[in-house]
Amino acid sequence: MGVLVVGSVALDSIHTPHGVVQDALGGSASYFSLAARHFTPVQVVAVVGEDFPPASLALLRRCGVDTGGLAVQPGRTFRWTGEYGADLGYARTLATELNVFAGFHPALSGEQRRARTLFLANIDPELQLEVLDQAERPRLAACDTMNYWIDSKREVLLEVLRRVDVCLLNDAEARQLSGEAQLPRAARVLLEMGMKRLVIKKGEHGALYFSHDDRFFCPAFPHEQLVDPTGAGDSFAGGFLGYLDREGDAAAPPFRQAMVCGTAMASLCVEAFSPQRLAEATRSEIAERVRAVRALAHVPEIELWK
Amino acid sequence: MGVLVVGSVALDSIHTPHGVVQDALGGSASYFSLAARHFTPVQVVAVVGEDFPPASLALLRRCGVDTGGLAVQPGRTFRWTGEYGADLGYARTLATELNVFAGFHPALSGEQRRARTLFLANIDPELQLEVLDQAERPRLAACDTMNYWIDSKREVLLEVLRRVDVCLLNDAEARQLSGEAQLPRAARVLLEMGMKRLVIKKGEHGALYFSHDDRFFCPAFPHEQLVDPTGAGDSFAGGFLGYLDREGDAAAPPFRQAMVCGTAMASLCVEAFSPQRLAEATRSEIAERVRAVRALAHVPEIELWK
Numbered sequence: 001m002g003v004l005v006v007g008s009v010a011l012d013s014i015h016t017p018h019g020v021v022q023d024a025l026g027g028s029a030s031y032f033s034l035a036a037r038h039f040t041p042v043q044v045v046a047v048v049g050e051d052f053p054p055a056s057l058a059l060l061r062r063c064g065v066d067t068g069g070l071a072v073q074p075g076r077t078f079r080w081t082g083e084y085g086a087d088l089g090y091a092r093t094l095a096t097e098l099n100v101f102a103g104f105h106p107a108l109s110g111e112q113r114r115a116r117t118l119f120l121a122n123i124d125p126e127l128q129l130e131v132l133d134q135a136e137r138p139r140l141a142a143c144d145t146m147n148y149w150i151d152s153k154r155e156v157l158l159e160v161l162r163r164v165d166v167c168l169l170n171d172a173e174a175r176q177l178s179g180e181a182q183l184p185r186a187a188r189v190l191l192e193m194g195m196k197r198l199v200i201k202k203g204e205h206g207a208l209y210f211s212h213d214d215r216f217f218c219p220a221f222p223h224e225q226l227v228d229p230t231g232a233g234d235s236f237a238g239g240f241l242g243y244l245d246r247e248g249d250a251a252a253p254p255f256r257q258a259m260v261c262g263t264a265m266a267s268l269c270v271e272a273f274s275p276q277r278l279a280e281a282t283r284s285e286i287a288e289r290v291r292a293v294r295a296l297a298h299v300p301e302i303e304l305w306k
Numbered sequence: 307m308g309v310l311v312v313g314s315v316a317l318d319s320i321h322t323p324h325g326v327v328q329d330a331l332g333g334s335a336s337y338f339s340l341a342a343r344h345f346t347p348v349q350v351v352a353v354v355g356e357d358f359p360p361a362s363l364a365l366l367r368r369c370g371v372d373t374g375g376l377a378v379q380p381g382r383t384f385r386w387t388g389e390y391g392a393d394l395g396y397a398r399t400l401a402t403e404l405n406v407f408a409g410f411h412p413a414l415s416g417e418q419r420r421a422r423t424l425f426l427a428n429i430d431p432e433l434q435l436e437v438l439d440q441a442e443r444p445r446l447a448a449c450d451t452m453n454y455w456i457d458s459k460r461e462v463l464l465e466v467l468r469r470v471d472v473c474l475l476n477d478a479e480a481r482q483l484s485g486e487a488q489l490p491r492a493a494r495v496l497l498e499m500g501m502k503r504l505v506i507k508k509g510e511h512g513a514l515y516f517s518h519d520d521r522f523f524c525p526a527f528p529h530e531q532l533v534d535p536t537g538a539g540d541s542f543a544g545g546f547l548g549y550l551d552r553e554g555d556a557a558a559p560p561f562r563q564a565m566v567c568g569t570a571m572a573s574l575c576v577e578a579f580s581p582q583r584l585a586e587a588t589r590s591e592i593a594e595r596v597r598a599v600r601a602l603a604h605v606p607e608i609e610l611w612k
Contacts, residue, residue, distance in 0.1 A: 222514070257605060291608075302596055
């Protein structure tokens with residue numbers, strides 16, 4: 001039951017115009033699970049080194065994340081160093097140390113294989129395939145990726161993207177993968193390539209949803225004080241899949257509402273460094289943010305010509 | 307009664323990856339009036355040269371635009387030449403010939419002074435002030451501008467922007483005028499500078515509305531085949547103000563619905579070169595596009611924790 005995420009648990013060092021953090025809890029699986037756990041039970045499959053701070057492990061557990069699948073291996077934890085410019089747009093990677101993550105091969109337990117919802121966070125698409133092969137027909141499987149895999153492992157990645165139910169990409173990735181500059185055309189091409197549903201994340205410009213029978217636009221929450229955008233995409237995925245998992249086995253999954261929940265969790269995430277806000281947020285704060293995002297684009301009835 | 311627009315009527319030569327047009331009907335007042343006239347009566351105040359094609363004048367009149375304020379002066383009509391790259395983003399100006407527009411000073415007739423709604427299209431802010439001084443308390447006045455005036459006539463422009471009820475800017479102009487890179491902060495700064503309501507147009511990313519008591523996001527219609535973006539901003543203004551004019555003297559003007567009507571008209575405009583689609587569109591096409599834009603961001607009720 002619940003959501004299973006396979007991805008990275010990392011130590012991030014981040015430079016923004018608002019400050020710096022060093023070796024803070026990061027990684028796609030951390031952000032995802034700390035967002036999704038507000039909606040539904042979450043299990044993490046990832047690997048860390050022996051240097052992984054006990055306080056970070058304690059934080060995940062205190063937040064109710066099932067860390068039974070978080071392997072500790074000899075060596076150092078995956079580390080990422082990045083910086084953002086004044087507009088807090090996309091991160092510039094200063095350093096990546098894979099460390100124990102270099103030898104990661106996810107092996108799922110029986111319970112993990114039976115997870116109702118599966119999120120393949122941004123890892124090598126060959127590992128994403130290994131997970132899909134182990135999973136026992138999740139009700140919904142989704143995956144993320146990055147430019148590096150689009151360049152280096154395009155064919156394997158395309159196989160993964162065709163097998164999952166929802167592909168989460170950012171705008172640059174959608175353009176790169178489709179070869180189309182305009183996003184509505186990019187989406188059409190990706191659906192024709194065999195993807196079933198697309199979420200295209202555009203940062204401050206919101207997120208788009210495309211399937212063969214629907215198109216939906218969700219605005220971003222208009223922050224006046226963005227602190228650290230790291231993890232926004234994985235927090236989105238956590239809110240999105242967490243909500244879908246919780247809402248049961250509906251024949252028509254509530255994708256629009258899930259986009260709003262994803263947007264709300266991403267908007268909380270970026271208010272502080274690391275997943276701090278995801279760890280601290282209360283149900284009433286989340287409900288209020290979900291309400292605010294939904295209200296942003298609400299339009300009363302329009303009467304034109306009677 | 308109705309809307310009065312003061313702006314340019316021009317002959318445009320436009321290069322896009324989809325083709326080229328030469329000396330086609332253009333100018334802010336043309337696009338605005340051909341969009342707004344679907345909703346409410348429109349009068350144009352502008353100037354053209356003796357070379358202005360009779361067919362273009364006939365088009366405006368056939369569409370019901372009141373061209374009584376379109377002066378014909380000795381000399382050539384204002385001409386603009388621009389080109390768009392593969393992504394059909396912002397235009398690159400190749401040539402501007404002001405011609406008779408260089409000596410333009412709008413003089414409003416009695417009927418024009420009493421227009422219920424006033425749109426100051428992108429012209430010299432000193433001329434915009436001249437119009438505001440002649441107008442007799444319109445119910446709603448709005449204005450547009452461009453980077454050139456922000457650079458060269460900032461103080462006069464700020465006086466105009468403070469006097470009107472709604473300022474329409476694109477994202478780059480909002481950043482330039484406010485000195486803030488993030489749009490929600492830019493909007494806050496502009497409201498603090500004395501503007502009453504802001505519409506920030508972001509092209510394919512939609513449009514934002516900010517006032518002291520509301521924030522609204524309207525998505526763009528996701529075109530798969532954008533032909534020519536010229537005039538999209540003025541078409542937006544035409545749909546926006548046309549709808550507001552038609553909806554009577556409500557104490558709470560329906561700005562959200564007006565944003566949807568503006569978006570719908572802009573999306574029709576960009577489907578062909580010049581204002582051709584604005585001239586041809588039927589009420590049922592417009593109603594269908596308004597419905598489609600409104601549906602794009604509609605979110606059913608979200609139940610979180612009972």
